[in-house]
Amino acid sequence: MVNIIKNKSCELYQCAECKLKYESRKIAEKCQAWCSAHKSCNIAIIKHALSEEHKKQLV
Ligand SMILES: [Zn+2]
Structure with missing residues (x-):
């Protein structure tokens, strides 16, 4: 289950x-x-992750 923020x-x-x-x-x-x-990250997926900077803009 993913966490919802x-x-x-x-x-x-x-x-x-x-x-x-x-x-x-x-x-x-x-x-x-x-x-x-896989206990590792898939670059094709994590490229969609929000950067810390992007997160600051949203908050
Ligand atoms: Zn992950």
Whole structure:
């Protein structure tokens, strides 16, 4: 189960394995499925993750 992070303006979804955050729940679920199966990150998935800077803009 991905973590849901609620902001004032939007919801973000966090992979419980690698703690990266995504705007898309589908991608967060993909990331988590990959992370728990492979114990590593898939660059094709984590490129969709929000950067810390992007996160600051949203909060
Ligand atoms: Zn992950």
